[in-house]
């Protein structure tokens with residue numbers, strides 16, 4: 001339940017919540033305090049002003065001190081505020097509480113007192129705490145008679161009241177923090193579940209795929225990053241699946257290609273064991289066995305070539321050579337076959353010599369394979385045209401035949417291993433279906449291009465590029 005995504009989210013969120021509430025709480029308390037003091041001092045000033053007229057009456061001997069005392073006591077009782085009255089020299093002559101009569105007759109010299117007696121109103125907190133049991137806020141008001149300060153009223157209101165109110169605020173803040181945290185933890189639990197569930201699913205399916213079940217997919221529909229991961233993952237699984245299919249197909253193809261000649265060889269070897277076999281037949285059988293073993297050797301050589309190239313171990317051995325010269329030599333090699341089929345060969349070289357930078361042996365294999373195919377898929381009397389041209393820094397080599405052509409539907413498949421077009425025909429025409437895959441690998445290793453154009457019944461042309469040698 002407490003997986004790591006959850007833990008991480010919770011710790012981050014809790015820190016954020018705590019910081020927010022701390023900042024909010026401190027500023028709220030400050031604002032609240034200021035507001036409270038302002039309102040309280042305003043109220044005290046209003047009370048003080050009311051008392052003002054009684055004090056003036058007392059000074060004018062219109063009321064007795066007792067009357068003034070009663071009023072001060074009332075303020076103390078109802079507003080919980082202690083009152084002092086001082087004369088213009090700062091001598092206390094009236095107090096609201098009888099227990100403070102010891103103050104009477106004492107001269108107060110604090111700066112604030114002097115300030116008030118100069119005619120200013122003051123509002124302070126914490127300056128007179130020494131006179132009282134608990135901290136107080138103090139408001140001082142001057143009393144004017146005929147425009148001159150005659151007396152001052154000082155009112156002290158205990159602060160513990162506000163402390164209580166602030167304690168309430170602290171409580172509210174702490175409760176809010178607790179509630180927000182609880183809600184956050186609950187929400188985060190579900191969110192992290194939502195996040196981790198698909199990751200867990202992908203994880204699980206990765207293991208299943210790793211164990212060989214390539215058809216498994218994850219079923220995540222979300223559009224977020226995890227959804228994208230799921231799509232990529234499924235794509236990867238699909239590619240793995242295809243690869244696996246290819247691997248299986250490859251093994252089946254190889255086995256099949258090996259079995260056919262081996263069965264033939266076995267059959268004819270058995271035939272050879274027959275003592276009554278005529279010399280003529282024996283020669284014929286041996287001929288077939290020879291041909292089939294040759295085929296097997298070719299197949300295995302082709303497979304070895306392919307695997308070497310695909311493993312990336314076959315680094316092209318680049319050298320400068322004349323491609324035209326190579327073509328001439330290959331044509332000479334094929335002269336028997338060309339004559340056999342009465343094929344007319346034409347070569348067109350734009351520049352002679354055409355120097356290219358490539359792996360001579362591999363390119364020789366490419367041209368041989370293409371010429372071999374051209375001859376194989378032509379009827380007697382066809383035309384074979386081999387051309388070299390130069391374009392910018394590339395040599396373009398074309399091998400064109402007037403053979404049977406390749407149906408459009410086959411054009412993409414011919415590069416695949418073991419692909420042989422037109423099954424009925426290929427039984428008579430020998431071949432492994434590996435020729436073009438080798439050609440493609442070699443060109444790919446050279447980082448060059450090869451492509452094919454063909455029309456059924458008219459013929460086929462294979463073209464590929466090579467790097468021209470700069471000195472050309």
Ligand SMILES: Nc1ncnc2c1ncn2[C@@H]1O[C@H](COP(=O)(O)OP(=O)(O)O)[C@@H](O)[C@H]1O
Pocket residue numbers: 369373374377401403404405406414419420421422426430431432433434435436437460
């Ligand atoms: N010049 C061509 N004309 C017609 N079909 C061709 C030609 N070259 C290749 N093909 C088709 O492509 C297939 C694959 O060629 P390749 O890989 O060389 O195998 P293979 O020669 O052993 O059949 C051939 O079986 C054939 O169907």
Ligand SMILES: [Mg+2]
Pocket residue numbers: 369372373431433434435436
């Ligand atoms: Mg071939």
